[in-house]
Each structure stands twice: as C-alpha cells, then as structure tokens.
Amino acid sequence: MLVVMKAQATPEQINAVCEHIEKLGFRPHPMPGAQRTAVGITGNQGQIDQGNLEELSGVAEVIRVTKPYKLVSRDVKEEDTVISFPGTNATIGGRDLAIVAGPCSIESREQAFAVAEQIAAAGAQFFRGGAYKPRTSPYMFQGLGEQALIIMAEVRDRFGLRIVTEAMDTENLDLVADYADVIQIGARNMQNYTLLKAVGRKRQPVLLKRGMSATLDELLMAAEYIMSEGNYQVILCERGVRTFIDHTRNTLDLSIVPAVHRLSHLPILVDPSHGTGKRNKVVPLARAAVAVGADGLMVEVHDQPDKALSDGAQSIYPEQFVQMMDEITQIAPVVHRNVPHGIEISEPVGGPVTGTARSAGR
Template sequence: MVIVMNIDATVEEIAAVNRRLEEMDFKNQVIHGVKKIVIGAVGDALNNNALKELAQMPGVEKIVPIMKPFKLVSREAQAESSVVKVGDVRIGGQELVVVAGPCAVENREQIMAAALAAKNAGANMIRGGAFKPRTSPYSFQGLEKEGLQMLKEASRAVNLPTVTEVIDEHSLNLSLNYVDMLQIGARNMQNFRLLKAVGQTDKPVLLKRGMSATIEEWLMAAEYIMSEGNQQVILCERGIRTFETYTRNTLDLSAIPVVKRLSHLPVIVDPSHGTGDRQLVAPMSLAAIAAGADGLILEMHPQPSKAVSDGAQSLTPEGFNNLMRQLTILAPAVQRSIPKIQGGLEYV
C-alpha cells in the first residue's frame, strides 16, 4: 500500500508514520515525488482498525492499496515519472539520453577512441564492458579490473559518466569504485541475489529485460532492487527471444508504452542487441524514440570489423554521428530535445 502524506506534512510526522509501519512489520520507503511525498509500505494486509489508525495519524492524507504484485515500481506508488540522475545526466526528463561505446573494453586506445567519438557526436554517457558473460566459455570474457580502470580514464578524458555490466557480487564490488551506473544484463535479470546486492548500493542501476521475460517479470526484478532501498532504477528493453531468425532478437517496442503506463521508472532501448544488425540500429532507434523511450544505449566501435565481440551490431563512429543528426530532427516532433553535437576533441 501507499500512504500519501499531506503536502505540508512535517519531517516529524513522516518519521512517525514510518515508525508505526515498521512496528506493524512493514518494509517502507519514503518516495519524494514532485507534488507529493508518499510512503511505500510492503507487507501483509492490515485489518480495518489498523488502517483507520494509520489514516488518522497527523500528516496522512490518504491510504491507497496497490493490487499489482510490483508495488514500489508502480504508477500507483508514484504518479509522476521518475528522473534518475547519473552524474550530471538526467534520465527520464525532457532531454533524450544517448549512451554509446563498445560492447567490451579491449585496450586503452580503443576505449579512448570510442569515448571521443561518442562525445564529439553528442552522446551523454559512455558504455564499455569489463566483465562479459558469454555463451561460449572460450569467448573473450573481459579485462575485468584493468578494463574498469581504462573506462574510468576515458570518462575523465571526455567528462562523461559511464555504465558497465556487473555479473556477480565480486564484479559489483570492483565496479563501484570506477563507474557511475551499474548494468544488470539480460542473463542476470532474475539473479535475485545480485538484484538485492545492487539494491543496497547508492549507484543508479540499468536493468535490462531478460531474453524470455514477460513485462511483469521485468518489473518484479526492478521491485527487488527498489525494495532494498535503491530507487535509482532505469529499465532497458533489449529485445526478446522469438522464433524469428533474421534478427538476433525481436525488439519489443510495444513494451515501451505498456511499461510507461504501469510504472514511473524511465525506459531506454538497446536496438543493438535488439536486432543484432548494424543496418537496423538506426531505424529501430528512431522508432524507439517515437514510441516514447527516454533514451538509447548503443554499441559503437572505432573499428567494428576488429571488435572482439558484437562487431556486426556495432555502429562505426560515422554511423553513430549520422544517427545523432537524425535524432536531432526527430526529437522536437515528440516534444523532446537532444544534446548538441560537440565536435572538436581529439585523441591524445
């Protein structure tokens, strides 16, 4: 349930309601919305007398039961859309956010070149994998700590925040010192131990949809993170597995408006993994923004033909620059804005 506090409720009144809920064995979170302060409370249903007691406490406006299995994630818990800050970047606001970079950090020269290309084209953030969960145990598994150090160096060089995937608690603990946002990949969407662990950090979390996950399962994974206290969750649609063979996955763009209706969390789209085909990335990026996505996460490599992973779906710097130009044309049509193309930085 959600306890909606009066707009002029004091800190003491909010704390008192929180304490009473804890005495009733509820797990609570105070959610500061734009117009309202609410307390999300998860636990067993209360009888009428207990509900009446809470409703009559000073500062309480009303109590709203939440029938959906996902509580804190739902629009019932927070009517207005959330905005998640990653450094100076705001995800979920009026400005579209574009994250770009290679699937994997391979060496210093490669990640620096990718970061500069991303910055010059107008990207807000850079991505780069240091821990790579691969289908084959013989495939490149990532540079781990060395890769994180290179990613941080690139971040400082171009002054853009970073995101990287964590695959277990060891990689999580290492990454906390190097990146600005943590990514939970499709294979780990229902790794509940890992979800709880990132939920106990103060880092924003990018949660990718599992390859065969329903929308409800995806939102319940976000609920795991938020129930541990971390409200900085961004959802990422990255395609689901179907019988189609002409694309790597089937990019479910219908999920964007559905999730926007069900949840207050920001939603971004990964058309690189969603299609697996460089030629499809730009049209699906434009379609995702038209469908209401708050941003994109794209694979871009200085030399895709030499990439150790996902080269076929990685944009070239030129291709990424062209896409950013297309987005500047589309954004105003959907009442959004896009960062200005930077240009001018060179690799040193």
C-alpha cells in the same frame, strides 16, 4: 500498501509514519512527489492493519495496492522518475534523451579512447563498455576485468562521459560500483534475485536490461526487487526478446516503451544493437525507439567492428553514430524531447573514482 500523506505534511510527520511502519516489522519507502509524499510499505510478513495508519497525523489516506509490484508503479508515484548526475547536466528520464554509447567490450585503452572521443564529439553523455562479459561459451573472451574499469575511469576523466558498465555477480559488484556511474544488470541476470537485491543496496543508478523472454510484469518485478532494498534509481532497458523470427538476432519489442510509461514512473531506454544484432538495422530502429517515446538509447559503437572481440556484427561505425544523432535530433521534438549535445561538467571531475585511485568512502 501505500500511505498518501497530506500535501502540507511535515518531514516529522512523514518520519513518524515511517517509524511506525518499521515498528510493525515492515519497510517504509518514502516517495516524495511534486504535490505530496507517499510512503510505500513492503515486506512479506503478512497483512498490515490499515486502521491505525490512517489515524497518524499528516496521513491523507491509506491505499491497498493490488498489483504484484508497488514501488515501480505510477499508482505510488505519479511523476516520472528523473535521475540526475551531480556535477553534470546529464539526466535520464527527463526532457533530455540519454545517449549511452561505446564498444561491447573494452579491449584496450586505445580502442576505448578512440571510440569515446568520437561519441563524445557527436553528443553522447554516457560511455558504455564491458569489463566483465557474460559469454555463452566458457572459452570465449570474458572481458579485461578491473583493467577495463580503470580504462573507463580514464575515459571519464578525459571526456567527462559518465560510465555504464555491467556487474555480473555479487563478487564483482563492489568493484564495479567503485568505477561505474550506472551499474548495468544484464539480460541473463534479470531474474538473479540475489544480484538484484545486492544492487538494491547500492546507491548508484542501475540499468536493468529486460530478460530474453521476460514479460512486462516480470521486468517490473525485477525492478521492484531493486527498489524494495531502497535503491529507487532504476532505469529499464528493452534489448529485444527471443521469438521465432530469424532475420534479426532478437526481436525488438518497442511496444514495451509506452506500456512501461503507462504503468510505471521509471525511465526506459532502448538498445537497438542487441535488439537487432545487425549493424544495418541499428540506426533505423534507434530512430523508431525515439519516435515511440523511449527515454534514451544504448548503442554499441566500435571503430573497427570487424576486429571486435565480441558482438562486432551489431556494432555501428562512429560515422553511423553521427548520422543517428543527427536523425534523432530531428525526431525528438515530435515527442517533446531534446537531444542534448554532449555532457557539461559543472564541477571538477569527481564522482565514483578517478582513473588512478579508487574512492574510499563507499
């Protein structure tokens, strides 16, 4: 159910509608738009009576939403969701493409700084790196944990890059949230509903990776889980799905980009590193992702891929990253997008945490 407010509705009227919804035992989700505010209603306590809502002042109309997802839908919010990062010019979902790059795992301070310096110079705004790694085998390298988070905070201090890193479970979520600018939910956890709800209660942007065999609807429903808890800053990410195809590790489904844009206001990035699993195919598919209309890219870059502790075969060299940036800069205008050149920090570095101390107030 969706309550569409009149264009001239006052904040007080919107508040009154929200309170009324809460009184009925449901949850209101006010979604301000360019023209007017809509209030999504969620909850699984059964049907709500439409009549009374329509009589509240400031209400234009009440719409029954029949799709299984509501808050992610363009029916509820027509304008694209643009996520901004206060104190910087970085955005995700707007005209500027978001470029997220970095090693699969944080292996050492030296490695992280070496990669970060090069990707920052080439124009990336976001640094990705794994602190906690979900590995198929319990006997593989599982990440440096908090030590890696601290290293990434130092990368943030030093280069201004905003940090994207994965929370593997509710146990480490708080710690990850203390350090990350964007909390990543990995493909294997796309339907870990407990984690989705927990991250839905955080107030940081969430990067939600598509599951190995998730349909479009399931991806959108996973985003709905996060949003239904009140966190509307969700970024989707296509990273390849599992098919019979054997010349790549996964099959990158670029068609989901226009499909998401049609149904949802959420931005979607493409990860050609996991999407192909082969270094020589990352740059071509990065170009294709920009051409198809993705809101940005997430790529693995390693200065010594052959020595990487995880996913070396799909990490590109820094010089390939430079080439990629050059090529997508030329393609972006065709789809009315722009490749910004690096991040600009307009305020003294603040944000989640500095390299040495964790923020208290979260």
